[in-house]
Amino acid sequence: MHTVEPGDPETHSKDLVAENLEQLRKIFPSAFTEGKVDFEALRELLGDAADDGDEKFGLTWFGKRNARRIALKPSTATLLPRPDESLSWDSTQNVMIEGDNLEVLKLLQKSYANQVKLIVIDPPYNTGKDFIYPDSFQDSVQNYLELTGQTGADGTRLSSNSETSGRYHSAWLDMMYPRLFLARQLLSEDGAIFIFIDSTEVANLRLICDEIFGGDCFVIDLIWRKRDGAPNDRTVGSVHDHILVYGKALAPNSTRTLAEERFNLMPRTAKADAQYQVFREPGGPDPRGAFRKIDTTANAKGGRDVASLHYGLTNPHTGEVVYPRVGTCWRHSQEEMERLQADGRLYWGVNGTATTPMRKLYRSEAKDGMTTPSILPDMPFNQHAARELEVLFGTKSIFDTPKPVDLLRLLIRIGSNPGDIVMDFFAGSGSTGEAVLKSNSEGAGDRRFILTQLPEPTRFGDFSTIADITRARLRSSSQAVASTSSTADTGFRSFSLGAGNIVRWDTSRQDFEQQAFEQIDNIREDRAEWDVVFELLLSQGLDLASSVESRVFSGAQVFSTGGGLLFACLPPSGSINTGNSEEIAKGIIAWRDELQPEADVTVFLKDAAFDDDIAKANLVAILEQHESPFVVKSL
CATH class of the missing domain: 3.40.50.150 (Vaccinia Virus protein VP39)
Incomplete structure (x- = not known):
């Protein structure tokens, strides 16, 4: 059993510095010497990517280092x-x-x-x-x-x-x-x-x-x-x-x-949908319904001027061969334009006499949304x-x-x-x-x-x-x-x-005896067991929306959350003794077996809840020596 001490992961939020160091150690183990980062070695490992200059692009202000x-x-x-x-x-x-x-x-x-x-x-x-x-x-x-x-x-x-x-x-x-x-x-x-x-x-x-x-x-x-x-x-x-x-x-x-x-x-939007209309054209309306017109030419000076995009296209209504306007070229290859033409997807105007056709984009083929x-x-x-x-x-x-x-x-x-x-x-x-x-x-x-x-x-x-x-x-x-x-x-x-719900030892105080007396029960006076459970839930990385249930075993209330990943027994001081410690342990085991969690199960026990060390050792031993042992921690 581990007794939770100040500085343990359960006593504070995630240590991002420690996490960053761990990630760096995995990538560059040789950049660490006696547990510390060797920046000279790290610079060598990074090669030219490392910037040693004093002048860098970015924003700086008084207080930035402290903010970080x-x-x-x-x-x-x-x-x-x-x-x-x-x-x-x-x-x-x-x-x-x-x-x-x-x-x-x-x-x-x-x-x-x-x-x-x-x-x-x-x-x-x-x-x-x-x-x-x-x-x-x-x-x-x-x-x-x-x-x-x-x-x-x-x-x-x-x-x-x-x-x-x-x-x-x-x-x-x-x-x-x-x-x-x-x-x-x-x-x-x-x-x-x-x-x-x-x-x-x-x-x-x-x-x-x-x-x-x-x-x-x-x-x-x-x-x-x-x-x-x-x-x-x-x-x-x-x-x-x-x-x-x-x-x-x-x-x-x-x-x-x-x-x-x-x-x-x-x-x-209604404005976007209004672009799709049933336009008049020779032979009557397009049976595929409303469409909007898309330009088939592009600015030749804008990087699209490709020789193969300058070609003639026959207007099927007049027989005239048309070319892209001066300063432009077709957007599509000749093969693609002829395919669009054969499929009736080019619009040549109301009377079929347009000098530049427009491509049809049908409303039925448009996306349900818009960019x-x-x-x-x-x-x-x-x-x-x-x-x-x-x-x-x-x-x-x-x-x-x-x-x-x-x-x-x-x-x-x-x-x-x-x-x-x-x-x-x-x-x-x-x-x-x-x-x-x-x-x-x-x-x-x-x-x-x-x-x-x-x-x-x-x-x-x-x-x-x-x-x-x-x-x-x-x-x-x-x-x-x-x-x-x-x-x-x-x-x-x-x-x-x-x-935090748990009162930690304050090294700045000089009244050691008084502080020791105050921490016989180290849960803050205005806090309930329910409060402590959620602090433990956060410390174990569980969702704040997790279901929290409780059952009473031999007079002691036990909480479970995270689908059985966390149990907590936090009754008043002296509640657990040699007479009920075994039943409490068996109750927790049976509940865990019922929930069938897929990962290691942690049990938190309130140290002050034990009447004596024998009751504590008995309960902990039953949990830790079970065929599916628990990780037991004492608060």
């Missing part, structure tokens, strides 16, 4: 289950988390690394008046508690990022860099991220995304027109926002990302999204610039497929969650969402925090969706960020 360090620092926090704030807790696969998204992204690494197909975020724009950031990152959980008013300031200063600040852009980048770095780790290899941003930081955001995701993984800068007209209080007014799109990895032997190769077509243009067509504005919130909550101005659900549904359709996980860690009012629910209800699959929102205070009496608004919107949209679909998952599990 923050992203790599493991978290000792946990996520506390909140069934009373949830909807359909036992059956849903959706997750809503209240807390600082920096800590949450770290905590999700073990369970969701390389599993999220689509991330859609609308981060706070750098407006110079409403972006608040912590100056100290010594304890991110403490910062979170201070920021949300759950504890005193304790020396940490919170500053408004005003436009007069010397670190106006740096502060915003400090906030974004570690979050995007961690977000990339969660994306699947064919995953993509869509980031809303305005012109203030779009250039800087492009540069840090190029660094984090790789410049080759940039897909497109989508333009969304967010308002009908320019504001009349200025001479030049912005009416659009950017949506930067990045994939995680390039496809083999391609300049496109894996995400691009699996992107879906957007729905056809997404870089300027998104016919999308609702911010004002429409604000009206959506007004209808939901009966009040105006909850958010100044919410994103329309239909716009988010389009991005979800393009970037994800049924069964995929969609994430938004700047959830705001929860519009991404609503978009997923509505997409699923209309037969578009069983996508799941993971939302994260900081519980920032609000000025609305019914909702003390923005996280309250997020949950309220999810409940409201769930009711609307449930009325139209009886099969869609319309629930969500609610969690909140908090300090």
